[in-house]
Amino acid sequence: MAISKGYTGKILKVDLTTGTFDEISTEKYQSWGGGHGIGSAIFFDLCTDKTIKGTDPGNVVTLMTSPLSGTLAPSVAGRTEVQGIGIQAYPIGWFTRSNFGGRFSTQLKFAGWDGIVLTGKSPKQVWLNIINGDVKLQDAKDLWGLNTRETQEEIWARVEPSKKDSGWANMGTSRDAGRTTQHPAVLTSGPNAEKYGPMAALVHDAGNGAGQGGFGGVFASKNLKAISVVGTGGVSIADPDALMKARLWANDYSFAGHHDKPAEYVGLVAFASTPGRPLSTIQDNPEGTKSRPQGCVGCIRNCRGRTDTGQGNESQCVDFFWYDHHDVIANGHVTDASPRAADAIQLAGVNAFAVEAATLWIEQLYNKGIMGKGKEIDSNLPFDKFGSGEWAEAFINSIVTQTDIGKELCKGVAQAAEKWGRLAMDTTSGILPLQEWGLPHHYDARTEVEWGYGSLMGERDINEHDFNWSVYWTPTINGLFGLEPPVSAKRLSEIFAGKTAPYNDPMMINYSDEGIYSEAMAKTVAWHRHYTRFFKQSMLFCDWAWADFVNPYGPDMEGMTSIGENKFMNAVTGDDMTFEEGMEVGRRIWNIDRAVWALQGRHRDIEVFSEYSYKVGAQPGTTTYEAPYTMPVFEDNEWSFKSVAGRILDRQKVEDWKSLFFKLEGWDIKSGWPTRATLEELDLANVADELEKAGKLGASA
Amino acid sequence: MADLKNTATEVTPVVDSKTMSRRQFMTGVGGVGIGAIVGGLLGGALLLPDKVLAIQASGGYLLVDTKKCAGCTSCMMACSLTHHGETNMSLSRIQITQDPWGKFPDDITISQCRQCPYPSCVEACPTGAMHIDAKTGVRTVDEAKCVGCERCVNACPFTPSRALWNFEEKHAQKCDLCEGAKFWDEVGGPDGKRACEEVCPMGAIKFTKELPVQSADGYETDLRVGTVWKSLGFEGAPESGGHLG
């Protein structure tokens, strides 16, 4: 069978140790879909010892696109999935993933590649230069200490031949070698990123970052500074007319179809939101700043912006939020400290979530007199200027230069806390908000359990907002003002039930004190793991637009999810995959990931939240203060929205829930390891063999 | 922008009521151009009395508002998709270029074909491949006649050139307002739909049949008026978080 449309058909394998290149046939891995699925499968095949550290030359790193990359599928085309053994999580650097937007995946497809696989370690500092089929490793000694912008602009200058008078750059000597007006897409780490690896992100353009996992540090450990790619080819589409029509159909579900109807645009949903929502660019720049919305390739939402000062360009959400509130408290309103802080992390290539948690904690330590000049944790950071741009830049600089408190924080937040003897204490009181695997607390496991369970059963903060908009934000904000949410709790349960095949259980969004430990919640987490593994991380539908459950422009407030995803996929590939089939591929991917974690040392005994989750509610006085937290609950045979703020988790009930979850997934309840029966059902006998050899195969039920 | 050499300011619009009835025409007066044009190179030109050369105006124009553009390049992919059945930015007849670190509004340039009143690309073509469509006035390419000399590409007064070399199929091409969008089951052209306009999520591209007013920076186009744009805050951020004192 020939490979479906949408794929280029080949994956670039780079052996950094020998400096040689190879091609992997995409067709061999097509059953995994793309992105994460293919990445996991290739990792499993090529990484022979999966128990190594992320900085070991044996680590295999994949950067994968999807058949939808570089196409008109809305809010999909620009994302790239990054995988490999990470160096951020604690105590074990799990095989993990990150993901970034922009233009990289599109240029990679246009250059003729479905992905890149990096193996080994280069004997000298290099960058990878891809111009269509022409691939080279080039000397990066003079790039190594540059920040992310300097690196990218320098690479542009080296790759782009002087443009002809016509403004089209020829990408070869022949006139038919291909032309483009586009800059190469460059993905790079910050300056000397091996020295702050666990905190180091990969950055592309001004504001696209793959932060989680410390992949900037993993790149640097391989002596790889950056990857540049530019392509002049295209992505062949099975049914161009169907794709155009699908895109225009989707416009009706988004702002794009409603420019001129101000009364109809709606905030607290993803796909239908106005451009720039949440408007970080506007909210986090000084008064009067003019800007535009700005988006990744093919986006229908365009959630970031660029400003008339150039500050804060393309940053979004936590890129600003790690610091903007400190700015506001210090200065009374947003000043240029906020965009300066955003630019500081982008230029240095530092993980925004990690510094957000670290900054909250540091502020507490300073206020308690534990950190500061001559204090228990000595620091000369200008704390009298906390909230200023100067402090933010000094703090980020301390990490990048491994000076002051950065001497420890460069090794990771949990790692620094351990070094300072505070890890257990501060994650018990909750002032150090690391909720799972030593990684920053995001949405709260105590209240919005699908987020916490998903992160715990997986390997990182899931950062997937599929349920979050509808089950938390909408009822919470409306509830604060005594407004009835546009969709009632009962109707919400019906909408979710209708779109969550194969489970389709209305109780899946029951966040009551009983519901969070129920079998239905196990289905929620399983569905979410499988959906995101396939549709969002393999097909690369963007988290900031998908899933589309509730949509004010859809029939009866229903969004496109369960219909839209496959409409786009099939128009591009020419296949006729159903939503349910996609979910099943997601389950398969989730299982191979789980198998790798088992090999790395995962066991249900270590799958526990940080202590504060069981001991302290998210009440005022903790840094993880998220109250109110109004969610749908089913109590006394009735659906309603109710505040569940302040809830703590019951340790035994969490354990019981884990058993329900493992049973549902067909895993061994005692260990949480996948069983042979489940793996073979998913055509993963080879995975079962490897687990068995390592003594990590789950016992059959 | 210094790339503007050929604008409506150089020509005078006239309507010849006798020979051209209601169709709008643009005229070029005197000079070398007439000889060359009368020599038959300009497909849609007609010689009028008193040595006034009338060039058939395009049946319409694409207006773009760069301040509204989000740089998502969906228009580029829609263009190549509907014309070539693949998403390929190098084959797109509209080009978006941008600088991620640039300052708004100069960080993005939209390069769409202006359907020039006096089209240098048409004039430069030695075979008549690049021509003015008699029915619609759209400046377009008869691919079969193209010999690949790229004179049209080099003649375009704009940068990047709006006429482009299709290095896959080996012919020149340019925006035809989707008259030739054969992979899209819609009627294109001035009286139909344009893929880039339809697909743009920002509403930053609009079609008009009126000759737009041009400035050195391009068309003077504000597609934000009459929309919700102003309420979204892009034209000046409000003071934010200013409640803490």
Added chain:
Amino acid sequence: MSETLLATLDTKMAEKILRRVEATEALEAGILTPMAGTRPVRLFSLEQAERFLVLHDGKQVALGGAWATVNYVDPIHLATWVGEVLGDAELSAALDTIASTRKAYGYLVPELKELIASRIDQAKQALGITEAAAE
């Protein structure tokens, strides 16, 4: 300024309730940004707390305008802080009475804000601080 029902303050008490508290005694609150997250903030004085209580347009926030944030402080926690940290038991009890009505936050804020503002005004009068002098 509405008439306060609270007993008058002597200068010592007025100074006490208008003081800037230590960092460890700060009032924890949060800026909620729909679709983004809650950013914890600490407030160091009664005046800062009063300014933090912003009269948001709920509909506007729910629709998600450019400035769709909510300054949130738990009303009960606020009442407790005023009593235990600032030492104003009377104001604390009055705030608690409002908070205990369990109305939606958006409806509580105007009442809480007005009451605190009147108490600040009262304290300033006791200290002879006029608006002009304050500026």
